[in-house]
Amino acid sequence: MRKLVFALCSSVCMAQTNQYTKILLSKKIGKEVYSYSGGYGTVYDPKTKTRSIVDSLGNITFESKYSISHIFKNRFILTSEEPNYKTKSAVIDEKGNQLLSLNDQSFNTPWLSEKYIISSKQEKEAVYDYNGRQIIPYFDRIRFVAEDCFFVLKDKSWFLYDLEGKQVSSREFKEDYHFENDKALITNEDNQSEIIGKNGETLHKFSKKIYDLTSYPFLITRNRATGKYGLIDTEENILADEIYDDASPEYFGTKEYVYLRKKGKATVFNKKDKKLYPANFKYLTPLFNDLFSVYSDQLNKSGITSLQGDIIVPQEYDFIRSFRISGKDFIYLKKGKEEKFLDKDLKNILEENTQIIAFYPDQLIIKKQDSYYTFSVLDKSASVLKDIVFIKEQEPDFFNIFNVYSKPVVCRNNDNLYGIIDEKGNKIIPFIYDDIIVFENSENEIVVKKKDKYGVLNFQNEPLKDIIYDKYYWQKEVLKLDKDKKTDILYFTRFKNSGSRL
Structure with a gap:
């Protein structure tokens, strides 16, 4: 062991x-x-x-x-x-x-700041730096609302302060509003929606109620009487009437769209041309070049549609997702054993009967017939992975905003022993184990088996638990290992997946 x-x-x-x-x-x-x-x-x-x-x-x-x-x-x-x-x-x-x-006193460490800490004492709060220098004296409450400013509560009103402890504006606020990209959405003294800068200055004031400014300079509104949603710009030009049941900005990716839904169907607002595009689908996920994957609850299948609502790929696929490999955009489609990898022109770059095993920032790992290869999407060249007879596959639902690419893969060699390789085929866990169990989440811990005993490594090949245990159990954030009727536990750390960049 x-x-x-x-x-x-x-x-x-x-x-x-x-x-x-x-x-x-x-x-x-x-x-x-x-x-x-x-x-x-x-x-x-x-x-x-x-x-x-x-x-x-x-x-x-x-x-x-x-x-x-x-x-x-x-x-x-x-x-x-x-x-x-x-x-x-x-x-x-x-x-x-x-x-x-x-x-x-007690302490609040806002955002785990390495510069400032908030001290609470006798129902008052103050800001200190980590050398013990007082930045803001004790007031009723203090909130860290951006990387470089605080809201301070005194005399029942909130005031803006900078990192030097100076009050930057005499303006009083009702709440400790949070800033995003140097802007905060507030309700002002006249009960109007207003956007302010970090000095408290008015950037925009609106007659309509603003619900969300994530897509600034396009703003989601909500009608006070009907509760319906719409969309305007900062000049209060109406981009979408307040007739929608809900509205949501695009939080991740290129953030090119705003989604408005009515009666279970989405309308897409395109920020580039400032136009609305009604769709016959409820669920749309942006791919690239104004293409979307669309999912059907009834069919439990996905397809691809254009921004204009044209069906590009029928809803008959089990899994569709976009990947950016070697600086180029691709769409992966899977239906049963059939797989496609479409380029920007929607041409399949895979040969027939080719299976993609793993997706990495610079290349793929594929399987053709009974052999495994690293595959370049740039010149379509493939290099065989020698002495690899089997690779454990990851389920498609592994991929999400936290797991953009595949983990290094678990392989078995000709000697029937398991190890792990990275995207380039380099061994990062040696081929000396009877089995390796990788958890299909974002965990950095790996269970290894040798001679009917279990131990734990991580993707850096560091031994975390000796190979002495009879059983293991995965229970949420904890890995439990049993030996001689006693249980040891190991808390998972989160695996930030970035291909081979561990």
């Missing part, structure tokens, strides 16, 4: 993951490291009931009877646990130096 190898590195070592460093540190110091990132981790000793900070080399830099929470790098929150149920907190560095003194 494979044993953990001690190979601790300094915090500048980027090849070793935080997950693996945490495990190595736990082995080295003989205590469980509960968290690790940015060169430091936190430790709890159940025997002495003390908490500690450990650096990347396994040195205990600070120890306390109080709770220690890691914020980022060498910044931590120290929290006392008093018998009278009152708590005191401080911001400390890795050596326990108090940058914000232990006091009757």
Whole structure:
């Protein structure tokens, strides 16, 4: 069985993951490291009931009877646990130096900011930087509403402040509005919808009620009386009457459209030509070049339509999705065992009886007859993957906004042993296992089997659990492993899939 190898590195070592460093540190110091990132981790000793900070080399830099929470790098929150149920907190560095003194306060770390922290004390809030300098004094409430501004509540009104703690406008606001792309949608003193900038200045004011500004400068409206949705521009020109049951912007991708629905059918607003395109479909997913995949509830099948509503591909496919490979757009279609990969001219670039196994940013992995290949979409060239007799496939529903491309693939070689290769065919997990189980989600953990025992690796080939377990169970965010009627657990980390760029 494979044993953990001690190979601790300094915090500048980027090849070793935080997950693996945490495990190595736990082995080295003989205590469980509960968290690790940015060169430091936190430790709890159940025997002495003390908490500690450990650096990347396994040195205990600070120890306390109080709770220690890691914020980022060498910044931590120290929290006392008093018998009278009152708590005191401080911001400390890795050596326990108090940058914000232990006091009757709690902390809010907005967006895990590495510059600012909000202190709450006696029902008041203030902003400090992580060196202990006060940026904004204590007021009723403070909210971090953009990367470079705060809303501060005082005398029952909200005011805008910048990162230097200066009030940028005398204007009073009813709420702590959130900014997106330097703009916020508010309801002003006259109960009108208004868009403001980060200095509180009026950018646009409207007679209609604005529902959403995600597609700015095109704005979704909602009729106050009927609750129906429409669309206008910033000059309040009507682009779509308020007759729709719902409306939604395109949140991801190229964001070229706004979708308005009425009686179960969508109308598409195209931002480029500022026109409406009624469709006979409820569900449309943009592909490229004003093409959409359309799904039928009744048929449980998908097809392709143009923006004008022309059926390009009938609704008879099990799966349709667009991919961008080597800087070019393609559409993948699957129907039973039939697969197509269409270029921008909607021509299939695959030979007959070719199966796509994995999609990567620069190329594909395909199967023809009984052999596997890497495949270039640019020159249609294929290079055989030697000694690979089987590749485990991923289900089509694996792909979503978080999993744009395939994970590295699990393969079996001529010796009937399993390993994992990346998009270029390079081995990233050696072919020494009887089986490998990859979870069809966005997990970075891999269960490996050898001689009827199980262990855990990650995609970086780091051993997370020795191969000593009799069974494993996948339960939401936790992987459970059983041995001798005892269960060990391992929490999943999320796998940010980017082809071979692990």
